[in-house]
Amino acid sequence: MEERRYRSASGAPIALRCRQHSASCRELAVRCPRLQLRSLSAVTSAVWLAAYGLFVLSENSVVLSAAIFITLIGLIIYLHFVKIDQESLLVIGSLGIQVTSSYASGKESTTFIEMGQVKDVVINEAIYMQKVIYYLCILLQDPGDPQGVSEVVPLFQSSKPRLDCLIEVYKSCQEILEQRKTAPHQA
């Protein structure tokens, strides 16, 4: 269980941890950088300075208490709904793939995709905002068409690792997915 350091698409440092539970079960976790104290204090000071400016203009002290309230509520909402701490991928050969996102407040959101629906795990390139990024995604099988793709599930959306990290994760997943073809399929 080693932890290797990589960079995200925007340059932030991320860490990849790969655990092999058994021959057909692997867990890959990408840890995002934690909330920086300097950015938190910068945003708080900016909001409080703006509120103080409004207070000086309007002579109403409600503005100051409202600013404190907004900062606290905003921070709690950000930590609970926006800031992702760790994204992990658990691949179990015969069962399926589980994708977990852990938020900074401790909340965990999990999605499970059973192996029958998984066509492949690939590295896809797409236009995102003004850049072209590589991202890992699960291709879901189209029940009617064996060659078709019904849905694309992008992974590691908030940590956005770069290609070197994605290749590691891709190779790990492919080693397990290849066992599907060699082992007899049991419904």
Add this chain to the structure above:
Amino acid sequence: ENSPAPLPERAIYGFALFLGSWFGFILYLIWAYVPETWLFSLGLTYWPQKYWAVALPAYLLVAVGIGYILLFGINMMSTAPLNSTHTVTDNYAKKQQQKKFQEEAIPALRDIPISEVNRMFFLPEK
């Protein structure tokens, strides 16, 4: 037949456009600057309000400025999101026919599925 070389017809079209644009510009200046009473005394009573001589250029400039932002926004809206199948395939690729493989010939052009491309790029050849 379709060459960009100068031709007599093109010279005539160009000169007609040149005269026409000068005439339009002088007409616009007259409409904007000559006082209404002088125009009425000449019998030209049904010309548009002079307000439009300022309003139309203003509208045009604002439209050009908004057009930059609008085009940018339309581009962003038309970009397929990361979870759409359009990043992986499209109608032409789904309906393509597989041509038979011939020995010693260059393989026919086709859209290669993304799984195959990934295996070729990222899995080392043994």
